[in-house]
Amino acid sequence: MRKPILSEPLELSDLSIYGSSEDSKRIIGPISLTVAQGEWLNLVGVNGSGKTTLARLLAGLTMEGAAGEWSRGFAGDMPSPYVMQQPEAQLFGETPREEVHFALEWLGVSAQEIAPRADRILQETGLLSLTDCTWDQLSGGQRQLAAVAAAAAGEAPLIVFDEATSMLDDRSSRRVQQLARSLHGKGTAVVWVTQRLHELEPSARVIAMLGGGIQYDGRVREFLYGDESRDPAAGTAPCERCGLRLPYLAALGVELKRLDRDESPSPVTVDEWRRVLNLL
Numbered sequence: 001m002r003k004p005i006l007s008e009p010l011e012l013s014d015l016s017i018y019g020s021s022e023d024s025k026r027i028i029g030p031i032s033l034t035v036a037q038g039e040w041l042n043l044v045g046v047n048g049s050g051k052t053t054l055a056r057l058l059a060g061l062t063m064e065g066a067a068g069e070w071s072r073g074f075a076g077d078m079p080s081p082y083v084m085q086q087p088e089a090q091l092f093g094e095t096p097r098e099e100v101h102f103a104l105e106w107l108g109v110s111a112q113e114i115a116p117r118a119d120r121i122l123q124e125t126g127l128l129s130l131t132d133c134t135w136d137q138l139s140g141g142q143r144q145l146a147a148v149a150a151a152a153a154g155e156a157p158l159i160v161f162d163e164a165t166s167m168l169d170d171r172s173s174r175r176v177q178q179l180a181r182s183l184h185g186k187g188t189a190v191v192w193v194t195q196r197l198h199e200l201e202p203s204a205r206v207i208a209m210l211g212g213g214i215q216y217d218g219r220v221r222e223f224l225y226g227d228e229s230r231d232p233a234a235g236t237a238p239c240e241r242c243g244l245r246l247p248y249l250a251a252l253g254v255e256l257k258r259l260d261r262d263e264s265p266s267p268v269t270v271d272e273w274r275r276v277l278n279l280l
């Protein structure tokens, strides 16, 4: 692999991943895509569509069975932090403090820097008062926040969240998403894997996987509502073609269009929804 050049995108070119079984079945691919420095990428798809395989590839964790070309660009040669569905699967320490300390030690941060850096990240994640609690004293959401804190501690240029909220209640889910947004606001590229379309970052790009390939790569509005310059009766929206159900709000947007209650582009952002709801 080439030496990373900081502003270069992460690039996959005709990349496929083959399984290790005797028939060497192709799991995903061939896939070509680029992720820019600081980008937020929503990655969606039904069960078994290949999201996790692609997400692990983007994180630099899966290269076994890979054929094709890739360059990690701004993300560098080190694997990127990867937050999984179940925090228990990725926690090494006994407490949030230990977890973040381990992450920083592993990255080679000097001993005198570790404690202040760990305290800062634990403060940001809201875990400072729980920092010495053992996992059995914490909720699933708090354990997931500890996993996010450890992932964020190294200030990596890219973090992958693989269905990181799917086991959490709404409050914890929102907290994890807020933390991801805050990291993104500081320049970290985020790959946000989800099957919950209400979690899509509305102004970001979305890639939808189906059968191991990219079925859609574009903006959220077109993904949910289809190409609005065409006759709405022309066909289903890309998200439905990928086997995913429209989230409640988008279904409401479709209904408002059908009733001619809204002339402007179908709403996806908070401000657009405010405008539409004020019109009703």
Ligand SMILES: Nc1ncnc2c1ncn2[C@@H]1O[C@H](COP(=O)(O)OP(=O)(O)OP(=O)(O)O)[C@@H](O)[C@H]1O
Binding pocket: 018, 019, 020, 021, 027, 045, 046, 047, 048, 049, 050, 051, 052, 053, 054
């Ligand atoms: N190492 C492997 N060898 C063979 N098949 C695999 C391997 N890893 C994954 N698969 C298969 O490849 C397909 C894609 O799996 P992947 O986990 O990437 O999908 P996913 O969209 O993340 O699904 P889920 O949402 O259920 O986690 C699945 O059918 C899976 O069973």
